[in-house]
Amino acid sequence: MGQKPIIDRNELITALSIAVLAVVYLIAAVRLPIGTAANPGPGFIPIVVGLLLVICTGILLARSLSRKKWTAPEPAGTPEPTSNLRVFGIIFGTLAYPFALEWIGFLASTWAVTFFMLLLLKPKNWTSALVLAVFLSLSSFGVFSILLGVSFPFGFLDELIYRITTR
């Protein structure tokens, strides 16, 4: 019915990525001192690990190329294109957080990242996302910074809240 065998692309991409990682790691490992049998150096185990990883990924790659799957109609529960956007959005949020944290302080960055993620997952709820982000960032500041004494980079908002609460 128009179906033809194709190589599982995701499987192949993953195998290729791991293979690249393995080769790069092995090249870096070879540059480390290997030592002797009676005194193995810092490069000994990495070389063994790297070699094994190269061999295993080689087998995996060969398997991925030889094993084909049949194209089938898209299953009912296939993620919508927007869900991939959400995945990358969340990763973007977590990647941006450490930079924002040191730039604008804990409160503002926590608010911004939370607001962004809430909006990403439920785009129509602007107001509730705004309010919820304020609540979550304030409560996490209260619990972690004030109650538990965890030190975070302070921005102007943190300074203000800290002065108000500890006055």
Added chain:
Amino acid sequence: MAEILYSLMNGFATVLQPEYMLYVLIGTVLGTITGVLPGLGPLGAMAILLGFTLKLDATGAMILFAGIYYGAMYGGSTTSILLNIPGEAASVVTCLDGYKMAQKGRAGAALTVSAAGSFFAGTVSIFGLMVACPFLANMALKFGPPEFFAIGIFGLALLVRLTGGSTLKSLIMILIGMLVGTIGMDLETGARRFTLGLVDLDQGIDFLPAAMGLFGIAEVLACVNEGTDRQILHKVGMRELLPTREEWRRSLLPIFRGSFSGFFIGLVPGPSPVIATFISYMTEKKLSKHPERFGEGAIEGVAGPESANNSAVGGAYVPLFALGIPFTPAMAMVLGALMLHGLTPGPNLIYEKPGLFWGVVASMYIGNAALLVLNLPLVNLFVSILKVPRHILMPVVVLICLIGVYSVNSSRLDLLALSVFGLAGYALRKVGYQTAPLILAMVLGPMIESAFRQSMIITGGHLQGLLFRPICLALYLCAALSFVLPLIVMGIKRLQASGARAAVSQGNK
């Protein structure tokens, strides 16, 4: 024995003070909540509270941490059973059959068996901790680097076999875990390995961001990627909590076996509660007359591992208290808390601070009882944390992961590692890789490397010194058997099947 009982009574006298009882309660409730919330396991909770324990005395801090550890084991099983989300790594195995039971309307039975098993296991391990501690500590003291190397190899070999799915993929995950474990400064020579010139990477990649990324962030991404908003919560009524007589009967031996094996596994290095669950699951599957039920809602697959992980918690305390060596990351946190209070754990601690040691032991008894009494009736309350709509819950989990990771080292690199591991974990899971072996190998890898190098120095580079010591040999044989036995069993089954087919065809003729 009389001396132990007297000391235990003193421990109870200490812990029954209102202040310490409050810490037991706070610890168990916090532990349950952190166990329920995916991404924030006992390690994260302990890490966050490490600084806070400075405001308590050492006994209070230890009691709080013990409560968190036990509570997280209970809480983790709740979400594994009801939502197929392991709150922490030691509950991953519980998902396999616990969630299937929930889908079949037996969530209450799974929860009760899990709680009862955990209670029994907790009691066994506490008994083991207080009675067998000196003996086991002496035995563990005789282990040299070759034994530790053998334990590591044995653990990894079992991991490949236990993870399920493709053996090759499990092996690749273990090798990647070991690869990550080699990043950072080599402790023996001071050489920098794979640090890309970044000073922050000298200490290596921390366990916490990797674990939170692979289990917390990756879980969030998987949930977000699901197209439809599935009904994830299985509500449990009080009446449904009672298992049937048949379910009790099938659970008793797995609970018993899991409790004892878990305690002994808790004594070995590595993430022992996690390994204990895998070993218990494999044991129950092997011993079962119906192994095909496993993965389809077998109560033995819940009872055994849940008992084993709780028992391993008690076991993990033995090397810390007896030798001063933390064998699990969570014990490293406990060690950190003790050192913050100016205490050095080791054999002397039990004699110099008997109130602390026996107070912690007594608090474990009380904590276990409190968890059993509180958690079952309040299971819906704890799980209601997860009733919060997913579009709100997921950002909250991400936020907790971010704050939890940052609070430990205040490191931007840790946060970046969290994101990278989160994305990698999500991508790997999508193509059928299990991430549990990666995280375990990341912990075991440095230990194996260090043990190997020390062994080679001790033996002058002769491999026989590494291989042919009695304990080592036994462990290597067990590791080899874990690979060979399934092949033999498979061969026998094939022979039997072909014999049966031949008999049938002859009969037809």
